[in-house]
Amino acid sequence: MPQSAWTHHGAPLDEVKREVELSAGVNAVFLDFLDAAAPDAQYLVCDATHADASIVACSQAWLNVCGYRPEHVLGRPNCRFLQGPDTDYRSIAEMASSINAGHVCYASIVNYHRDGSKFVNKFVMGPLVDAAGAPRFYVSIHGTPSRELDWSLARSPVPCYRVSDLGSPEGSPASLQRQVRSSA
16 A cells, blocks of 8 residues: 555655665665555655764654654754763664664664653654665664554565664574564
């Protein structure tokens, strides 16, 4: 089911697709998910060419969970604004290290709603690369997707790491897929 205007805010997904290599490993996995995303899908797209990875697109479902409106989020540098006193900054550093290495990362971190209340943000995140193999966007899929990520579309092994409050990266696409499936 194609994205409808009421579930997606920011840069059109077709615009994102024009700037990345459609058949490249992880790109195929994430773009396939976004193409068929249901109205309850929670996702975020950030511009990897900006120093702080500005948010360029998101779903209404993600906004609903976090308590923000599109104008509060689009154009902001990454999701740092969701962090607070109980966010484990070692986990944030490990997540950044994983993404900077071009790996997919599954994370479970404490974040804060706009009203200041805490929630556990569980997501899988990875780079979308351009034809030269350089990261062009970062995509994150939050919560438990109603449709699982199809890792077979990557056509090659995908390095995946798990980052949590314990801060121990581990995993593979198969274990990541199990973790995403079991996320609440």
